[in-house]
Amino acid sequence: MNSDTVLSDWRSKALATESAIGSAVIGQPSLIRLISIALFARGHVLLEGDVGVGKTTVLRAFARAVGGDFERVEGTIDLMPNDLVYHTYVDADGQPRIDPGPLLRHGESLTTFFFNEINRARPQVQSLLLRAMAERSVSAFNREYQFPHMTVFADRNRVEKEETFELASAARDRFMFELNMSTPVDDDVRQALIIDTAYHNADTLIESVPLAMCPGSELNHIAGEIQSSVRTSPAIDQYLLAIWRATENPAAFGVSVDGVDMDRLILAGASPRGMSALTRAARVVAWMNDRDHVIPEDIQTVLPSALGHRIFLTPIYELRRSEVAPALVSAIMNVVASP
Amino acid sequence: MPLALIWMTIVVSLLSSAPAGSVELQQPERSIGYFIGDILQQKVAVNRGDNVVVSADLETGERIDEYLYRLPVVQPAEPSWIGRRLGWFRHAAAAIYDGAGPGGSVLNIRYQVINVPPVTQTISLPELSLMTGDNESIEIPAWQFTIGPLSPDAAFVHQDGATGRQGVGGSLKDGLQFLPDRSASEFFTARDRRKSLARLGALISVLVVVLLCWLLWWLYRHFRERHILPFARARRAIGALPRAHRKSDDDAWRLLHTALNDTAGKTIVVGTLPDLLQKAPWLEAHAGDIEAFYLASAARFFQQRDPATDINVESLTEALYQLEKRQAPTDLAAVASRQGAMPASSGLNRSGNAHSKSLAD
Known part of the structure; x- marks a missing residue:
């Protein structure tokens, strides 16, 4: 089976997965598409939204579609890094025992690590996660544990800020996408969510998604195939470079945001990792649209989700991030053009 | 009116004039009732082949006395060649001068009343001695008639109550009334x-x-x-490119992209073309061409393949410029501010040159 056929088959799988999850989690097609893109670009996803909009449900649905071993951790203020690596107890024989924690328990077969309410965990815990996300490995017990197929899904609610720890810039940069899940606005969707009993039981909904539609153990391979088969033209390369420079110095590109002093807005632009993630995600978009080349629309599809959380604002504007960052990214998209 | 009556009299008298072979004198029809401006006419008719010698005095006209002026004698015009050929003029003339017989001549001596006395008065047309071409003497005696004023002597005399001066005008006891005086125009001086x-x-x-x-x-x-104006700038910049490159050079494509982006106020891609048409509905006439341009541009710049359709960027820019010129917004400052927000658009700087600073860095 040649590469094109493999990619075509996997595209069908990806679209079928999207469709299945879209049936379980209604009213969120763009969010599901972006999570799917992150999955095939081998990126981690941070999901933010109001309480009870279905963040956990959609992530669990993806975890089921990916199959493999699944771990879930609830972020709490007393959670410590070692709680992810191991836990100790005294067994029935009165002997002290040390068992692997949720991160190590499944070894290389871990495909989905779901960190619920990540902003409730201490920065120490978040730091442990940094390496696990970036390198897909951790060191413990004098050895290194690899998680080559792991995808981290994390969520946080944006309503409560008490007893929470805002993610550090470095931690945010590890996530390919930071997605905002909002309450559906369509009345038909809202009516179905509250009236239709099928949407009242999350477990049943998740089980409606076929298990391991896109086997997680094969995602690395297919992701590599996608990245090598979808090409970018010099015009797209220049476009990406221009976007990168615009995130560093938007004023030089004439980017403006109402009520913002553009000369004092940016602390640091997008990181090389961020731009790399953007490019990888854009290639996946092109592949999902059955193209072998990237066009600006592919980049624009993922630009807000990939760079919105990666532009580091000065403290004076950091408090208004949720308002300023989307406006800035939108302005960059409006100003920078290709060709 | 009196003049018309006189002419009728002359014509009638000529029609019933004396037989040929004699000199006939016809005096004016009436001898009373002449006013200023009236014309009296004496008519002297002679036989065929003869004529009345017109002296220099008669030709130039002269003032006769206080009341009369003799008008210059006008010689009857010779019929034209066409008139002679057609014959009608001759007959008409013969009818008029019937009193002189066919081929005779008639001398009209006319006097105009140029002044009248305050009351009706009898005056005379002067005696006059004439000669025919055959040296026959013609004596015209004085002829009396009366002339008078158009209005009574004291009818419009008006005495100003304030100054006691008399003059013409104002209201009268008998109810007659002049038109009010017109104010005299000011003197037009050198100043x-x-x-x-x-x-x-x-x-x-x-x-x-x-x-x-x-x-x-x-x-x-x-x-x-x-x-x-975006398309005006693009047109100018494309015109500055080498002629051979204008239709298909990458810079020309980028310039047109820049113009479209500037017109829309945002970066336009195929998927956002409706935004462009919403912002600039006057481009609707070329919507198909613009979409074809974007598809061809995507194939050219992103797919790196030859586009399926051949796009002449120069002529498309010209066509869009013509639309823009007709629909140019009156508030150009708004366009300028919109463009000011997009300096790096399409990798072109504001002057329309390719490769903006940001991309060239």
């Missing part, structure tokens, strides 16, 4: 002439200044349009 010329000069100066301002405004607006 007035200078003032008028000064006013005319000032008016012309104002007109020249207005025209000059309008010309400057037109030039300024034209200049601004050329430098602000």
Whole structure:
């Protein structure tokens, strides 16, 4: 089976997965598409939204579609890094025992690590996660544990800020996408969510998604195939470079945001990792649209989700991030053009 | 009216004139009731082949006395060649001068009343001695008639109550009334002439200044349009490219992209073309061409393949420029501010040159 056929088959799988999850989690097609893109670009996803909009449900649905071993951790203020690596107890024989924690328990077969309410965990815990996300490995017990197929899904609610720890810039940069899940606005969707009993039981909904539609153990391979088969033209390369420079110095590109002093807005632009993630995600978009080349629309599809959380604002504007960052990214998209 | 009656009298008298072979004198029809301006006419008719010698006095006319002026004698015109050929003029003339017989001649001597006395008075047409071409003497005796004023002597005399001066005009006891006096026009002095010329000069100066301002405004607006309107700028920049490259050079494509982006106020891709048409509905006429351009551009720049359709960027830019010129917004400042927000658009700088600073860095 040649590469094109493999990619075509996997595209069908990806679209079928999207469709299945879209049936379980209604009213969120763009969010599901972006999570799917992150999955095939081998990126981690941070999901933010109001309480009870279905963040956990959609992530669990993806975890089921990916199959493999699944771990879930609830972020709490007393959670410590070692709680992810191991836990100790005294067994029935009165002997002290040390068992692997949720991160190590499944070894290389871990495909989905779901960190619920990540902003409730201490920065120490978040730091442990940094390496696990970036390198897909951790060191413990004098050895290194690899998680080559792991995808981290994390969520946080944006309503409560008490007893929470805002993610550090470095931690945010590890996530390919930071997605905002909002309450559906369509009345038909809202009516179905509250009236239709099928949407009242999350477990049943998740089980409606076929298990391991896109086997997680094969995602690395297919992701590599996608990245090598979808090409970018010099015009797209220049476009990406221009976007990168615009995130560093938007004023030089004439980017403006109402009520913002553009000369004092940016602390640091997008990181090389961020731009790399953007490019990888854009290639996946092109592949999902059955193209072998990237066009600006592919980049624009993922630009807000990939760079919105990666532009580091000065403290004076950091408090208004949720308002300023989307406006800035939108302005960059409006100003920078290709060709 | 009196003149018409006189002519009728003459004609009638001529029609019933004496037989040929004699000189006939016809006096005016009536001898009373002449007023200022009336014309009296004496007619002297002679036989065929003869004529009355017209002296120099008769040809030039002269004032006879206080009341009369003799008008210059007008010789009857010779019929034209066409008239002679057709014959009608001759017959008409013969009818008029029937009193002189066919081929005879008639001398009309006319007097005009140029003055009248305050009361009706009898005066005379002067005696006159004439000669025919055959040296026959013709004596015209004095002929009396009366002339008088058009109005009674004291009918309109008016005495001003304030000054006691008498004059003509004002209201009368018998109810007759003149039209009110018209105010006399002011004297047109040399000073007035200078003032008028000064006013005319000032008016012309104002007109020249207005025209000059309008010309400057037109030039300024034209200049601004050329430098602000997106398609005008793209057209100018494409025109600066080597002729062979204008239709298909990458820079030409980028320039047109920049113009479209500037027009929309945002970066336009195939998927956002409706935004462009919503922002600039006047581009609707070329919507198909624009979409074809974007598809061809995607194939050219992103797919790196030859586009399926051949796009002439230069002519498309020209067509869009013509639309833009007709629909150019009056508030060019709005266009300028919109463009100011997009300096790096399409990798082209504001002057339309390819490779903006940001991309060239």
